[in-house]
Amino acid sequence: MKKITSALVALGLGVALSASVQATSNDEAVIERIKAVGSVCIEGDDSCGGAAAAPVAAGGTRSAEEVYTAKCAGCHATGAAGAPKYGTSDWADRGSKGMETLLANAINGINAMPPRGLCADCSDEELQGAIQHMIDSVQ
Template structure:
């Protein structure tokens, strides 16, 4: 083997080694990255220590009656669109006479032109009830 060939081979070897070293380093970076991502989205299975942490309580995030009303009900109930009982009027005195149970049934399932949940599909039953109560309380 000529001196030149030997040098060429050892240079090639060094290049391959260098490449391997870099790709190993890249892998290490990936592992670190994966670990960092996992902490955010790690799965917690019942029985694990992490599962005994208190679940986020739904009621803590529950919106008030006025919040729900302003977001989802005011479009129709402020002006009486399609015959909707108007906020702050005797309309709600009449409706209140039906009783909360009936009003809630209408609010959750819809009633004539009143859409189910007043279009707020994401509202919990409690939030809908708070909004109904808020409107009932507005009766003059």
């Protein structure tokens, strides 16, 4: 019995020892593992990959089609919730309101159309481009 106990103690000690040895030698690996996921890439800093550094927010850098596809198509491609549907006469009717009214309503929201079409980072120019893109879809 005594033998078994001391064997167990030795085993336990061995495990504890190897665990602590491992912990020290793995510090770097641990730091590597727990450091923040991803890193902040400041606009214009091309040391972190051109694509990631591309400006996303305001400035009208996205094409009308990109804004429409990414931000508006969710509702306007299907006509969800009564949204004027892309490529249909819906837009001929809306178009007759004039861009000024359409843009103002897109910015402020109207009925089930949420303010800015939920695109918080769309500039007014980008919204206008997307609206024009939808108006053009019927011509």
